[in-house]
Amino acid sequence: xxxxxxxxxxxxxxxxxxKKWLPILGVAGIVLYCLxxxxxxxxxxxxRPADQYDLSPLPxxxxxxxxxxxxxxxxxxxxxxxxSLIVASTTTILTLVIGTSTAYALARLAFRGKxxxxxxxxxxxxxxxxxxxxxxxxxxxxxxxxxxxxxxxxPSLSFALPLAVWNLTMFFRQMPQELEQAAMVDGCTPGQAxxxxxxxxxxxxxxxxxxxxxxxxxxxxxxxxxxxxxxxxQTVTVAISKFTGATQYDQPFGTQMAAGVIVTIPLxxxxxxxxxxxxxxLTSGGLK
Amino acid sequence: MTTDTPTSTExxxxxxxxxxxxxxxxxxxxxxxxxxxxxVSPTLLVLAVVVMYPIIAALYxxxxxxxxxxxxxxxxxxxxxxxxxxxxxxxxFGPAAERFWNAFWNTTFFTAVTVTLEAVLGMAMxxxxxxxxxxxxxxxxxxxxxxxxxxxxxxLLWRWIFAPDGVANAxxxxxxxxxxxxxxSKIAVITAEVWKTAPFVGLLVLAGLQVISREVHExxxxxxxGAWRRFWHITLPLVKxxxxxxxxFRMLDALRMxxxxxxxxxxQKDSVETLSMLAFSEATNVHYGPAAAYATLLFAYVAxxxxxxxxxxxxxxxxxxxxxVPKNRGARFRRGKGSAR
Numbered sequence: 232x233x234x235x236x237x238x239x240x241x242x243x244x245x246x247x248x249x250k251k252w253l254p255i256l257g258v259a260g261i262v263l264y265c266l267x268x269x270x271x272x273x274x275x276x277x278x279r280p281a282d283q284y285d286l287s288p289l290p291x292x293x294x295x296x297x298x299x300x301x302x303x304x305x306x307x308x309x310x311x312x313x314x315s316l317i318v319a320s321t322t323t324i325l326t327l328v329i330g331t332s333t334a335y336a337l338a339r340l341a342f343r344g345k346x347x348x349x350x351x352x353x354x355x356x357x358x359x360x361x362x363x364x365x366x367x368x369x370x371x372x373x374x375x376x377x378x379x380x381x382x383x384x385x386p387s388l389s390f391a392l393p394l395a396v397w398n399l400t401m402f403f404r405q406m407p408q409e410l411e412q413a414a415m416v417d418g419c420t421p422g423q424a425x426x427x428x429x430x431x432x433x434x435x436x437x438x439x440x441x442x443x444x445x446x447x448x449x450x451x452x453x454x455x456x457x458x459x460x461x462x463x464x465q466t467v468t469v470a471i472s473k474f475t476g477a478t479q480y481d482q483p484f485g486t487q488m489a490a491g492v493i494v495t496i497p498l499x500x501x502x503x504x505x506x507x508x509x510x511x512x513l514t515s516g517g518l519k
Numbered sequence: 520m521t522t523d524t525p526t527s528t529e530x531x532x533x534x535x536x537x538x539x540x541x542x543x544x545x546x547x548x549x550x551x552x553x554x555x556x557x558x559v560s561p562t563l564l565v566l567a568v569v570v571m572y573p574i575i576a577a578l579y580x581x582x583x584x585x586x587x588x589x590x591x592x593x594x595x596x597x598x599x600x601x602x603x604x605x606x607x608x609x610x611x612f613g614p615a616a617e618r619f620w621n622a623f624w625n626t627t628f629f630t631a632v633t634v635t636l637e638a639v640l641g642m643a644m645x646x647x648x649x650x651x652x653x654x655x656x657x658x659x660x661x662x663x664x665x666x667x668x669x670x671x672x673x674x675l676l677w678r679w680i681f682a683p684d685g686v687a688n689a690x691x692x693x694x695x696x697x698x699x700x701x702x703x704s705k706i707a708v709i710t711a712e713v714w715k716t717a718p719f720v721g722l723l724v725l726a727g728l729q730v731i732s733r734e735v736h737e738x739x740x741x742x743x744x745g746a747w748r749r750f751w752h753i754t755l756p757l758v759k760x761x762x763x764x765x766x767x768f769r770m771l772d773a774l775r776m777x778x779x780x781x782x783x784x785x786x787q788k789d790s791v792e793t794l795s796m797l798a799f800s801e802a803t804n805v806h807y808g809p810a811a812a813y814a815t816l817l818f819a820y821v822a823x824x825x826x827x828x829x830x831x832x833x834x835x836x837x838x839x840x841x842x843x844v845p846k847n848r849g850a851r852f853r854r855g856k857g858s859a860r
Contacts, residue, residue: 258647261647262657266661268676269664269668271676275679284684336554351563352562359775361795365573367573368802370576385569388565392565393566422554449669453799457803471672491676503660503663
């Protein structure tokens with residue numbers, strides 16, 4: 232395949248010089264499209280608050296004043312980061328614990344109604360969040376769960392669990408069937424084969440699923456917005472949307488952008504490190 | 520690496536067919552059924568609590584109204600009262616109709632426009648990424664950035680870009696009030712949404728492109744087909760399954776749009792209020808009955824669109840039809856033909 236690609240490229244290059252730089256232009260276009268707004272956020276964050284409306288491509292005077300303002304005592308931003316971390320990690324762990332065994336059964340065991348179960352699980356991920364939140368908000372109000380972590384974690388499972396089950400099912404399907412067969416020849420029950428052979432080998436797939444789930448749970452907004460009305464229980468996405476900042480400006484865009492950078496940078500770094508796994512995880516659905 | 524993905528899948532789908540009879544036999548081992556139900560039931564239980572219960576509860580709650588209201592004789596009525604389909608009548612034809620239909624059309628308009636733009640842009644991006652040999656790693660990394668940014672943050676970012684003194688007005692050399700003019704605020708929401716999700720569609724389509732074997736293109740080139748004809752008659756039909764699934768996911772996601780208009784433009788703005796925002800606004804005002812009715816209507820709308828889409832375009836969402844054990848030889852033959860196509 233590689234040689235065919237090379238040959239084709241060589242002939243094409245000889246025929247059209249233009250075709251050589253056209254893809255490069257396309258690549259540059261995509262990179263610019265994806266990164267320009269992000270770049271603008273970073274640059275704005277590093278300006279001095281007084282230079283906020285300055286539109287130069289680089290800050291005239293670099294400053295971390297905006298970042299300092301984000302963590303001003305009144306904003307509750309540090310606490311919000313901690314809340315997000317708690318909600319997103321707990322959601323991820325719960326999802327993996329519950330989802331892995333289900334995905335294994337769906338990928339490897341033959342039982343009646345398997346397709347129905349898988350379709351049902353996929354379908355639930357498409358339900359609009361607000362349709363779940365309105366009744367749950369009422370239920371949680373009645374049982375005194377408003378402003379608790381579980382009120383954010385439990386509804387988050389509604390989108391995290393289907394995604395995790397789906398991804399892990401795709402992953403288990405790709406593992407060779409002989410693994411369990413060998414284990415069972417050696418006297419393992421199907422349950423033992425799953426625990427002792429499959430789970431350790433499935434670590435990479437579970438890791439990918441964990442990253443995707445964590446990012447989705449971290450970025451969640453409407454559940455956290457509905458279930459919490461106290462500032463010290465807000466997650467970071469909600470805190471950021473209510474950010475009025477500590478500077479005297481009516482629209483403290485600089486502070487908001489600094490907060491945005493703080494929330495986004497860990498995700499972007501994680502995405503860059505694990506990009507191959509993430510893309511494989513994201514596209515496993517579209518590929519089949 | 521990008522070529523790894525399709526290769527492993529080809530290997531996988533190749534394995535499934537010969538391995539299938541064995542899998543079936545191992546399935547008949549006693550105890551597998553019990554094990555399967557033990558493994559599957561926790562997920563189904565959780566989904567029953569966080570998805571099924573709310574859907575049914577919303578339907579039930581939408582039949583009641585709560586809080587103070589006046590009855591027919593003008594007396595104040597307190598507490599929960601059964602009104603049957605009265606709330607729906609109010610929403611569809613009565614006093615709440617104007618706001619509901621406005622939100623309905625906003626939702627539909629945003630979905631139609633953003634998904635169309637995303638499909639076209641995503642397709643273009645996928646074609647570029649597929650052709651690119653230099654800078655592949657850079658493109659792949661940058662395409663994930665908009666996806667990874669939380670919608671709440673991207674909404675703030677675009678609010679800054681579209682601020683009266685922001686960079687959008689500076690580039691366009693205009694003084695557009697993006698947050699208050701009706702058309703302008705719609706454009707702002709659409710721009711932000713497309714920016715964030717078109718690269719994601721591009722990734723899904725790229726995965727579909729990579730499964731197409733090069734020989735097909737080479738054969739068509741030998742037969743004298745130009746680039747445009749190859750795109751319309753080979754690439755597009757072959758990438759259609761991946762594109763259809765991507766478009767379906769995007770549509771269902773766009774129909775529940777909330778964070779972006781909520782933060783970018785604001786609450787209770789007619790020009791961008793979506794059905795999700797309408798239901799949320801009623802729920803926070805403790806109008807649980809109407810809120811539940813809006814939520815149920817949105818759910819019905821989403822379900823209808825998903826159903827029609829899957830029926831019309833045959834979106835193979837779970838991919839099961841192709842990876843499942845063939846029932847008989849004929850089915851296997853058809854499957855073989857399908858994957859060779």
